[in-house]
Amino acid sequence: AQKVTQAQTEISVVEKEDVTLDCVYETRDTTYYLFWYKQPPSGELVFLIRRNSFDEQNEISGRYSWNFQKSTSSFNFTITASQVVDSAVYFCALSTYKYIFGTGTRLKVLA
């Protein structure tokens, strides 16, 4: 069975703080893909990153970074020096033969 768990329902931070959003997944497949999406208040889901199961190299894109660890089945997302515009719901997703989304983490960045 496939499953994605985002245990943090809601996180509040003050602007400029760093914040990490957790994602734990379950799958028996050896080939799979992991994704993060952002859903701002406007409602439209925006793609952030895609990772395949054979590439455990961490990635940094500006203030965003992702840590993929197969040993713990985790794909965590860190925002450095958070800004108010980062306020949104963030979804982690797992894809093998189908896409499964987590329940999302609502991030509130306070000025």
Next chain:
Amino acid sequence: GAGVSQTPSNKVTEKGKYVELRCDPISGHTALYWYRQSLGQGPEFLIYFQGTGAADDSGLPNDRFFAVRPEGSVSTLKIQRTERGDSAVYLCASSLDGTSYEQYFGPGTRLTVT
């Protein structure tokens, strides 16, 4: 270029009526997905098209729900005998080719069944 578009953006219908929701994917994307998102939840998979055929319709909740993609581009999600529990945002997404690729989402159709 143009993103995924969905029409209508909002639909209010009475219980028992039939509704159609339309999705126009990104040109050249062979894979198309429908999801349903209830308040405070993640997108819930409904159906996935590869080209004209439904590659996976295991997420459709019951036989009141049906979707088509006759020419491999535009898709229509059809809901018969709507119930109040069908109220949600219906999201469409497309991707280049299959489930290994990132999906690009439309703005959604907010369906309210009264």
